Amino acid sequence: MPANVFVAPFDSVGCYAAGLLATSDYRHVATFIVQKILLDDVGLDYICTTAERFFAVGRVLGNMVAALAEQPSSRLLKHIIRCYLRLSDNPRACDALRSCLPDMLRDATFSSCLREDPTTRRWLQQLLHNVGGNRVPGLLQAGGGFDHMLVN
Secondary structure, eight states, X not given: OOTHHHHGGGXXXXXXXXXXXXXXXXXXXXXXXXXXXXXXXXXHHHHHXXXXXXXXXXXXXXXXXXXXXXXXXXXXXXXXXXXXXXXXXXXXXXXXXXXXXXXXXTSSTTXXXXXXXXXXXXXXXXXXXXTTOOOOTTTTGGGOSSGGXXXX
């Protein structure tokens, strides 16, 4: 089913933002739907057409990342990273992600979730490469970070 079927109701991003207050299962479903929208070229273009839409999605994804630091879920993290990676395919969105990508995706916060998932590690590595890979200063000193886990 093409993403444009879902895009029109997505305009306010309100239904997705409600996922932050709902059950974990609802958050997974809502994030999966956003991922499907973003994976479609029409959906990606629609979300990235205005700064308001992009930042609404980015704000919600960022809040989800923060919530995952408290209550980790490898499955939800996978969908969130895939959403960010797809956003980075759009040049304007990629530029914006350089400054608004959560630091927790740049440091070792989720290393335990990523340890057993080479696909998600690869997606995160690609995302960091796309946005310039500017990690938190000092992270790579003294063996910090998760670069040792990433496979080229």
